[in-house]
Amino acid sequence: MTQHIPSGGTDGARPTFSRVCVIGSGVMGAGIAAQIANAGVPVLLLDRKADGADPNALANDAIARALKTDPAPFMDPAAAKLITTGNIDDDLARVAECDWVVEVIIERLDLKQALYRRLDAVHRPGTPISSNTSTIPLARLVEGLPARFTRDFLITHFFNPPRYMRLLEIVTGPTTDPAHVGAVTDFCDRWLGKSVVRAKDTAGFIANRIGTFWMQAAARVAVDHGLTVEQVDTIIGRPFGIPKTGVFGLLDLVGIDLMPHISASMKSLLAAGDRYHAFADDLPLIGKMIEGGYTGRKGKGGFYRINKAGGGKVKESIDLATGAYAVSERFALPPGAGDMAGLLAANDRFGAYARKVMGETLAYAASLVPEISDDIVGIDKAMELGFNWKKGPFALIDQIGAAKLAALLRQEGIAVPALVEAVGDGRFYQDRDGVTRAFGVDGGWHPVARAEGVILLEDFRKGGKPVLSSRSGALWDIGDGVACFEITTKMNTFDESVMAILEKSIAHVGEHFKALVLYSDATHFSAGANLGLAAFAANMAAWGEIRKLIVRGQAVYKTLKYAPFPVVAAPAGMALGGGCEIVLHADAVQAHAESYIGLVECGVGLVPGWGGCGEMLDRLRADPHTAGGPMPPTREVFEMIATARVSKSAAEARRMHILRDRDGITMNRDRLLADAKMLALSLVEGYRSPPKPEFHLAGAGGKLALDMAVEGMARQGIATPHDVTVAGKLAFILTGGAHDSTENVTEEDMLELERAAFLELIQSIPTLDRIEHMLETGKPLRN
């Protein structure tokens, strides 16, 4: 079961809603139900009554499917047990047991209205009901429904997949009870981890209004300009901070068959003068593709396809003019035109395309304030979280320069929106005195307020300087006597310089602070040790240097562990190898729900070298569920490390014993630092550093048992020859090396075993091959 120290709360805080009903168990409904269950909140999932023996078959099948879906809607399969299934005919009255009802049925006004009438008869008045509609205006949804119903009604628009997409748009009607908006917002923010954006009741709300405009424009202009799909995706992707799937790759992902529905609904809802109509007609090619089953990745392929004919796997792309597939060719922008500024200034057809599409898109976005959102902040947030743009339209305009954009628009014959005119040669965002202010439609500047309980290091960076810093890390004062250490290397990897600033920080915190949090605003907490440096040192046979780094890392991590103040690690995203080991050395962990943590050293032919083996053993044997005797903890740790297993969520990290019972999980990424700080403060009073563990390990007999198991796996074709070697070293460490089973093995003994194994392995050719292969391809070499 997922356990939480809820955001902004304390131990034992209860969620805003204690039971939620989700009606409709399609991909979105099941996904929303799963995310609510992920938060530890019981769900009633209803769908139509099925013919046959099981009247709840639709909802039951949806859960079974969700359990098999990758990426997984559930953070822990056990969360599925929190979902009770039912059907609308027999069980609708049970909505009265629920504190919030989410409707996620098919996008048909008549069916939704019919359901609402039935809901009106059974639901507990004063509890919110929301629709996940993405296309139907709220005003139409509640037409003809009584006031007691419209008071309770709002739109909560989730993005697919609901677990992973952080955006939630909330739309209210004129009579929606403001208390509901507060309660739903609070629940979705703290418990479901969503960033809530208020949108107006207009077609497509915010993200889809701008996003589909952008996609339609990009596709249509591409045909007009005679560009290939690779060219389009390269131009419209990375240079603008947009995912490399660009437009066509994204359409393949979303499902090409959805496009005609969306554009039809937008066309019917938007006013005649809306710029959307200029690009609203689907490419004729799309109709043919859908007819032929080319609906994208879920179908036979889309704008891209993988041709498996002849046993191979060849990536192909479609010719936008003829519809024929040919081998996909990589496209690189000419030198000097690879970034946004260069591209927008380029005097070729690629520059012309970028100017047209992004000019149209940014102008469209700027023309929609306040029609779809009262402020620019909501629009940027929606595009950043709903379409994974690094920067929303207004932040992009700031990067280009508003005045420059205005000039570009004039040159392209695109109307310059009033808001862009108004900001003149200023910026849409300004940082002053540590406060960010955003330009408003009133021509004034308004502070961008963080929600209560949200802290980001970014805010401290705006307002001041770190207490300590180097090129590799920094120590920040985050208030109330708590310091925060962040790594600032690429992918937050560890090297000698990170160890140096970390060591200095630990000493400083000991003198000037009460507690320390390890945290980074970056997507990933840490990718572990810097493999590139390790390979470089190994190629020069600088074994002494490598040894020094191992010894140093071990010493610094143990200093951290036994420091006279509490340390809380707050991982989010990946925490691998050395990044996992530092988490293991903290007194407590406050992890983001999406934490992918693991000791992955064996993948590159190494073993954990910075204390990971001992820390994992200590965790396993402390668990009362571990069977007695020396082998069960050893076996479990061995299996986890030898297979380089990485958790697919914080909940799974808890199952893997990387997180302990007292550790917390934060659903909302933006609340992680605040939660970690609170956890650290809760440990300050009466803090004592942990006692040093002593291990009782199995010795030679235990190692033999593990070796035999690995040999079996090698025969089964699961383990490669070098896996057997690496696993043998790992087995030696985890069974206490040469110690007899009656002898105590100290923490220092464990470190020495790790060091010896690590140094032996890094001097072996197959390990170096693995490291080089990983650096070159990003994939493990199975040698």
Add this chain to the structure above:
Amino acid sequence: MNSVVIAGYARSPFQLARKGQFVRTRPDDIAAQVVRALVERTGVAPEEIEDLILGCAFPEGEQGFNLGRIVALLSDLPLSVGGVTVNRFCGSSMQSVHMAAGAIRMGAGEVFICAGVESMTRIPMGGFNPLPNPALYKKRPGAYMDMGITAENVARTYEIGRAEQEAFALRSQARTRDAVAAGRLEAEIVPIQTRDGVVSVDGCPRPDTNAEGLAGLKPAFDAAHGTVTAGTSSPLTDGAASVLVCSEAYADRKGLPKLARIRSIAISGCAPEVMGLGPILSSRKALERAGIAIGDVGVVELNEAFASQSIACVRELGVRDETLNIDGGAIALGHPLGATGARIVGKAAQLLGREGARYALATQCIGGGQGIATVLERI
């Protein structure tokens, strides 16, 4: 000397380990319900039972604490009844029968419960703390050899190909399917109360198994050269079995049913690397001690640890197909290590009456390189 008879047979349903219906049920709780049912069904006077001899291959964890005594107490046998745990791996509960038979012969008790149990879900094969002796491993690696590899060794030595193994597995599934369909297994099964409800049917058989499906499976133990698959091996299983063993005179006196008389028993050893051949020598010894030939035997219960070793034993012993595992074998039914011996002795005794044969042979192979065999005679 006292003649020894089998006077009752009962077992739990057998369930797949880790995914069957006994996953959440303790092995001692399963065994106790089987023992209690055996006592009730046979009508034996509990206070006259000398001992509960319980076979178990990995007697630790929930199978620890002298499981024999624990099960005696759990099943509310009188306190005067003893309890002992016996381990000869897969041969454990056939060994229970042999020990009871020996004791009865020498007048050291008249009536025994011989049972066996294994939860391969809750106590892993190899135990929680496998600590093999490195010196022995060096000298004799086969001592700890994976059972699947011994099955591969037998297949190679006897040139038993995949197709032949798969045909044997299909036969096992078919015999089991027919037995289940005809209700021939119902009488021996004791419904078991679990936390999640009552379980009263076997969970291992795959009645839909077909040749194509079997042919599509990957080798389970040796990816490069193997012929043994999950489909031609007995599955990891949870379950318990028991037989009532007493002197013939006692049975006559108390009016207990005499299913079969124990004619002879035998133990033998063989190379651990081909442990599956164990039944060959032990069966020959037992048949010789009974003064009969394999041609005289109308019912053979040969434990199907693997198809390959079963085929090798059938070939070497000259077992006729129509006498072999008439109601199916372990490939379909499952093989809860400690429980299997009691099942096949009980089954052989039951079949003697049903099939009208004179002699039955129950035999099995044992990890580490042994065989065990029992010859029964219809009364």
